[in-house]
Amino acid sequence: MKTIKGTSNRYLDINLTDSTWSVYHVSHQDLIDFLGAKGIALKIFHDRFSRDGLKAIDPLGPDNLLIYSMGVMLSTGAPCSGRFEVVTKSPLTGLMVGSSCGGYFGEACxxxxxxxxxxxxxxPEPTVLRIDSGGxxxxxxxxxxxxxxxxxxESLNLSPxxxxxVIGPAGENKVLYANICSGHRFAGRGGVGAVMGAKNLKAIVARGKEITYEPARPELFDKTLEKSKKYIHRxxxxxxxxxxxxxANVRYGIKSGFSPVRNFRDRWHEETEKTSGEAMAERYRTRHSACRHCSVLCGHKGHYPDGKIRQIPEYETIGMFGSNIENFDPDKIGIWNEEMNELGIDTISAGGTMAWAMEAAEKGIRPSELKFGEPENISSLLKDIAYRKGEGAELAEGSKKLSEIYGGTGFAIHVKGIEVAAYDPRASWGHGLGYAVHNKGGCHLGSYLISLEQLMGYMPPHTTMGKAQWVVFMEDMFSAVNSLQVCLFSVFGIMTEPVIPKYLPKFVLNIATITMPKVAMMLMDWSILSEYFMxxxxxxxxxxxxxxxxxxxxKLERWLNVQMGMTPDQDTLPARFTEERDTAFKGKNTVVPVKKMVRQYYRLRRYDNTAGPEDREIEKMMKRNRTPKQVKPARSTIKLIYCTTVMAVLGWFIPAVACRKTSVREEVRALPDDFKLRFAIWPSGPALSLMRVGDRLKKVALTEEEADMTVYLKSLEAAWLLLTFQESTCGSEAAGRLMVKGDLPHTCTFIRLMDKVEILLLPRFLAKRAVKKWEPVK
Amino acid sequence: MIREFKAAGTVLFGKAMAAQLVVEMEQQNVKKPVIIAQRGFEGRARKAGKLLTAGLYHSLDMIGEEGDHEPYDFLILAGGKSLTDRFRDDERQKAHFPLSPAHLEEISEPECQFLVIDNALINRRNIPEGFFRKYSRSLTGGLVLDSGEEIIPRTFAYHNRTVVSHGDSALEKLPEILSRRGVRKPLLLTDQGIVSAGLLDYVTKEMENRPFVLFSEIPSDSRIDIVNSIAELYKKEHCDGILAFGGGSVLDTGKGVWLNVSLDVEDLNRLAGSGFIPRLSIPFVAIPTTSGTGSEVTKVAVISDPERGRKMLFNSDNLQPDYAILDSRLTASLPPFLTSITGMDAMTHAVEAFTCIAKNPLSDQLAWTAISLLRDHLTAAVEDPSNLKHRRALAAASNLAGSAFSNSMVGLVHSIGHSVGAVCHAPHGSCMSVLLPPVLRYNKEVVKKDLARLLEAVAGKEVYDETPRDKRAERTIAELELYNMKLKELTGGRHPSKLSDIKNRDGGQLVREEDFEAIAETSLGDGSIIYNPVEARKKDILMILKECY
Incomplete structure (x- = not known):
């Protein structure tokens, strides 16, 4: 079994149209800039499409990309690392969507x-794709x-x-909120399953266990592992x-008024307790059933009264198919959950669409088989949605499209097309801002401020102060987390376990988080996440x-959205949350002042009038460390001046003094008549030109073409070494520092001349270093 | 068995050698070089970049390993093995610039065309033990023998670009070489001597069904007019490669043609000099038929211009042939006398390479190996001429000695020897054999240490061990004199041990005392005198000539 240090940086690049594949290499710089999983997938979108191209992609057409992106954490065995990201252009919103998923597919891949x-x-026809280490x-x-x-x-008969x-019938029929299933986990939102169905891909099977991964710094990894396990457990x-x-959130919702009740109209109902986590745990004698490498163990299974063992639905499903449609029988929700899972439908969007249909029918805007408090036809309608039959054909389009056709947009509870999750933002303004500005749409996991505002009580929920800062901070944090990728649930423990937030009195925290957000952020410690990556x-x-x-x-995701057609007016909440104050909730009733917070958000993000980052900022981002640096050669002015001076001195010395000596004249006579000699530094440095006149040498001015022989020193450094007598002339030649153009044989004469000149010019102890044999010059 | 010696490329070592790389780049017409820094070594890579001279490139681009290296035509890899491995298959010219001794440790064979070890980044003292031995061993497929402690000078440059195939039927490699370089119609140069000796068939047999153009009228010296007419023939016949098959003059003429057709210059004079010839694109294969001159790996070409009465000297790293084939069958018929003098010629090359001032650890290894091979096989080859084992060894020794002296240069033996040859028309090898011991004696004081070490290569480990340390240098010289005596005996007196022994075909003495003046004068003008460790004036040369007369 092969072992790779770090990560393989290879993506399988598959063209389903002609059944070919190649390897895409993630560059090192991309890994540094975008971390992996979601980040890299977004980068691929950016690289493969022009700006107009992005807009022109038909989400259900062949030019859309569906990217499964794993991240560096997967298969390291770190807690809560068994997740991967699915990224594509959503058919529900027309914008980028990234959905996180557990299950074994990621690790196998x-x-x-x-x-x-x-x-x-x-x-061209319904296909199953098989992946292994060979391709x-x-x-x-x-x-x-x-x-x-x-x-x-089951049919695929998967080996261990x-x-x-895989997708279910909903994906095959391109239901706009169909999902993708891996094991018993789902990449839920945005209709990623419809994109896969549009590509005629029923399933991808990955056969793994061929490669193991080793961290580049094992001791640091082990240390980080220990620390994070400790935090999560505590x-x-x-x-x-x-x-x-x-x-567990249900009871919080009842208490604080964020329960979704009756298409988010009421915020509270007396029977919601029946669907609380505690009640269900008791009723179904639950036990754990979670993702691989999970330390949180949020998934549960239980024994239902009809004798079957089922997965306990998540909070969202309980909310959207419980209080939101005025059903308080958790048994039914369990059954519907199972049905939706099998059909491959996103429970939040399905529930939200159905709730809208119920209210629209009540208000006479659109007739529907659905009615609040009447759960009998839900199962059959779920099937109709999946197969686009009867009313299901329209319901499959989602609440945004339906409300645009029929009206009732004020109570179509979605943002940018994605149905809002089961948290009423009027209980938690920061969370409301999160819904409004999240790149994906009405997804609660953009910044999940409700965790700080209500679940943990660190922040007062009904003020706008500081909320924009926190939304920015948490969005960035979660974007990074989705690119590592680790499960968001582990992040709570990691961030809030450090001593200070744990033991500081709540009221102090409440003040600090909104008045001094930066300080409060520094109280948290998420260095475990960066240490994992490192x-x-x-x-x-x-x-x-x-x-x-x-x-x-x-910001990259937002920019891609802007290119795809997102407009600033989409950063808002449905009118229900901004206009309807009075509800059945007995606590504080508010509306969300979302416009003000969105303005603050834009300012912090430095978005321009497109409600996205400036093009220049994205260009700069893409150029980080990707343009070559310039290295300027070291210029040594001192050496240049010295060499020029010495050459000039020689130019005077040789004709005036050296040529007086008999032995020097003897050497000169060895040269041909009128011989023109040049001594220069390559390529255009200082030069000395001499000509034989009689039996002496005279200084002249010569160009390279005019000289009979030019002796070049290959560099200023070489000249420096020679002219400071660190190297003898012969030594210089031996080191390969000289180039001679012209008549080579006279080089010897030249060298002997130079030796004699040096003997005459220099004191004996220096001259001895410069020549092979010191002899007085006659 | 056919052995292959790899090309070392260029190794630049020492102070201010990075600057020299720039000149090389200029010679190759490099337009856009780039420094690629290994991850984690950006600071040192930047320092390396700064060492590359101002004036040629105003500034140099530097990128990381993963950066976009498409637009560049010359890669300077600043880092270690992981970096060179990454670019292993890149066809462009590359220079390897290790930034720390650890990077040097990782090198075991030539990775790039250039290797630059600049003193500013890696101090001489920190060179890993046995590095050059390992390197030279990789070049010769393990043939190199251990020469003991490595002497590393402050600065040196080593260059060898010839890929050598040698063995009993090395010519069988020829088709493969031609295919590798895409040569479809080569020009085959040789002389009448080869043809009449019946050796031409060895080569033509390997042509398979390739068309080729034959020119076999090369005279005994290389002349410009012959070069020009052959070049015309080449262009007319649209040849795409040159094979030079023969002795020194054939190879020199071949090189002249090579220059002419590759560079397409009107007047070769413009290229005269040292270091001014760029890389020649046309494939040139040298197939020597003599063993000893090492002319298949020399960097020199001498072409005479009788009209103007002068000789043009071309000296450049790029004049080394692309390929050389040493087929022992070609020298099997060499008579004992020629074997002995060419063998001693190789010996002189190796000994001078080991003792002269341009010596460097790579050439030292090769020279040492050459001497050891000659010790074991020269006299044996003279006694048993048809035994191919000895011929093979001699061919290898000659080649290694050739590579060695092409880089370390030769000294006074060659200065005087060339002059004796020029003035008295004496054979090159004879002059070398005779002059080697007396010149070594002249140089002895300065090169005592090297001569002492050489005793092991010249006479074997036993002799080395039993000779007291201060007597070893003298013993080496004595052993070499003994070789000359032994060879004289084996060749029936034809191998000379004194200048007066050198005779022409009729038995007349070639070297006379009257010639000494002229010889001494000429010697002073021979370039190799620069590299002799000891300065020699006219009177010193005369003294030497008298001593070995």
């Missing part, structure tokens, strides 16, 4: 030696097409080395996730470097 898979084009192969999907996500994974990423939030799964790749990265990388990734 990585241990097959691939840091990612880039899919372009579209297969890719293509098979017809055959009877697999039409099967559910778990059914098809293999992991698959942390309060992850503790509650460990016990009750993400549904120890695995060997690339130095500080914790602020990590944030800067995250900023780059975030």
């Amino acid at each position: 990585k241990t097959a030696g691939w840091d990612g898979v880039i899919l372009s084009g579209a297969a 890719a192969s293509f098979e017809p999907a055959g009877a697999l097409w039409g099967q559910g996500t778990h059914e098809v994974q 080395k293999e992991g698959a990423a 942390n309060g939030v992850t503790k509650s996730y460990r016990l009750y799964g993400t549904n 120890s695995i790749t060997g690339i130095p990265l500080s914790k602020w470097g990590l944030i800067r990388a995250g900023e780059r990734i975030n």
Whole structure:
């Protein structure tokens, strides 16, 4: 089994249209700038499309890219590192979407030696793609097409080395919020499953366990591992996730009023407790069922009354298919969850669309089979959505498109097309800002400020002060985290476990976080994340470097969105959150002053009037360390002046003094009559030209063409060594420092002449160094 | 078995050698060089960049390993093995610039056309033990023998670009060489002597079905008019490679033609001098038929211009042939007398290379090996001429000695020897054999240490061990005199041990005392006198001539 240090930096680049593949190499500089996973995938989009090209991509067409991107952390065994990112242009929003997913596919791909898979084009018929360390192969999907996500994974008969990423019927039928399944985890949002279905790809199977990865700095890695395990285990939030799964949030929602109730109208309902994590844990005698390498263990399975063991739905599903549609029977939600998983449908968007349809029907805008508090037809409608039958055909388009056709945009609870997650932002303004500005749309995991505002209580929820700063900070942090990639849940523990935030009194923190955000940020310690990156790749990265990388990734994503047609008016919340104050919630009722916070956000991000970064900023980002540096040769003025002076002195000395000596004249006679000799520094340095006149040498001015023989010193350095007598003339020639143009035989005479001149000119002890044999010159 | 000696490329070592690389680049018409810095060594790489002279390149681009190196035509790799491995298959010219002794450790064979070890980055004292031995061993496929402690001078330059194939049927490599360089219609140069000796068939057999153009009228000296007419023939027949098959004059003439057709200059005079010839693009293969001159790896070409009554001297690294083929079958028929004097010629080359001032550790290794091979095989080859094993060894020794002296130069033996040859028309090898011991005696005081070490190569380890240290230098000279005596005996008196022994075909003495003045005068003008460790004036030369008469 081969071992690679760090990461392989190779992506499988697959063209589904002609069933070919090649290798894409991630450059070292790309790794430094964009970290991996989401960052690298965005860079690939940037590199492969022109600005107009980005806009022109049809998300469900063959020119869209679907990129599975793994990240340096995967397969290192670090806690919560078993995730990968799926990036593409979303058919639901028309903008970039990145969805994180667990399951075994990521690790299988990585241990097959691939840091990612880039899919372009579209297969001519339903296909299964097989990946291993040797490359890719293509098979017809055959009877697999039409099967559910778990059914098809069964049919594929995966060996323990293999992991698959598949779509269900929803993806096949290009439901705009279809998802991709890996194991029993999902890349949920934005319709990534529809893109895969449009490419006629039913499944990708990766056979791994061929390559192992070794961190570049093993001791640092081990140290970081220990520290992070400690933090995650201790942390309060992850503790509650460990016990009750993400549904631990339900009770918080009831208390603080962020429960989604009746299409987000009411914020509270007395029966919501029935769907709380604690209630369900008891009811279903739950046990863990989580991703590989997970320390948080938020996933749970339980025994349902009908005798089946099912995965307990996540908080989002419980919310969107519970209180949001006025259903308080958790058993049903469990069944629907299973059905949606099998069909391959995103539960948040499905729930949000259905809730809108219910309200639209109530208000008489659009007739629907759906009704609040009537759960009987949900299952059949889910099937209809997946197969685009009956009302499902329209519901498959999502609430944004439907509300644009029928009206009712005020209560279409989405941002940029993605249905808002099960957290009502009127309970948490910072979280509301997060929804409004997140590049992806109404996804709660852009900055997840509700964790700080409500779940952990570090920040007062109903003020705008400092929120923009925190949203920027958390967005950058999460962009970096999604590029490493680690599970966001582990980040809570890592960030908040350090002593200060843990033990500082809450009210102090509440003041500090909004009045002195930078100080409060420094109380947190996310150096574990940068240390992971550094120890695995060997690339130095500080914790602020990590944030800067995250900023780059975030801004790149936004810029891509702007090219794809995003406009500033999309950075907002549905009217329900900005206009409807009074609800059934008995606590504080507010509306979200989102415009003000968005303005603050733009200012902090330095966005121009496109609500995105300036083109210049992106260009500069792409040029980092990629243009050659200039090295200016060292110029030595002293040496130049010295050599010029010595040459000038020789020019006087030789004719005036040396030629008086008999033995010197003897040598001159060895030269032909009128012999023209030049001594110069290459290529155009100071030169000395002499001509034989009678039996003496006279100083003249000569060009190279005129001289019979030119002796060149190859460089100023060589001249310096010769003329400071550190090297003898013969030594200089022996070292290869001289070049002679013209009549070579007279070189000997020249050298003997030089020797005699040096003997005459220099005191004996110096001259001895310069010549082979010191003899007085007669 | 056919052995191949690799080309070392250019090795520049010592103070201010980075600046010399720039001149080389200029010679090759490099337009856009770039320094590629190994990750983690950017600071030192920048320092290396600064050492490259001002004046030629106003500033140099520097990029990292992963940077975009497409637009450049010359790569300066500043780093270690990981960097050179990365660019191993890159076809462009490359210079390797190690930045620390650790990088040197990693080198075991030539990776790039240039290797620059500048004193500013790697101090002489920090050179890894046995580095040059390892390097030269890689060049010769392990043939090099250990010469003991390496003497590393402050500065030296070593260059060898010829790839040598040698062995009993080395000519079988010829088709492969021609294919490798894409030669479809070579020009084959030789002289009547070769043709009448029946050796031409060895070469023509290897042509397979390639068309070739034959010119076999090369006279015994290389003349400009012959060179020009052959060049015309080459162009008319649209040849695309040159094979020079013969002795010194054939090879020199071949080089003249090579210059003419590669550079397409009207007047070769413009190229006369040392260091001014750029890399020649047309493939040139040298197939020597004599063993000893090392002319297949020399950097010199001498072409006479009888009209103007002068000889043009061309000296350049780029005059070394691309390929040389030493086929022992070609020298098998060499009579004992010629074997002995060419063998001693090689011996002189090697000994002078080892003792003269331009000596360097790479040429030392080669010279040492050459001397050892001659010690073991020269007298044996004279006694048993048809034994190919000895011929092979002699061919290798001659070649190694040739490479050695092409870089370390020769000294007074050659200055006087050339002059005796010019004035008295005596054979080159005879002059060398006779003059070697007396000149060494003249130089002895200055080169005592080197001569002492040489005793092991000249006479074997036993003799070396049993001779007391202060007597070794003298013993070396004595051993060489003994060689001359032994060879004289074996060749029936034809191999000379004194100047007066050198005779022409009729038995008449070639060297007379009246010639001494002229010889001494001429010697003073011979370039090799520069490299002799001891200064020699006219009276010293006369003294030497008298001593060995």
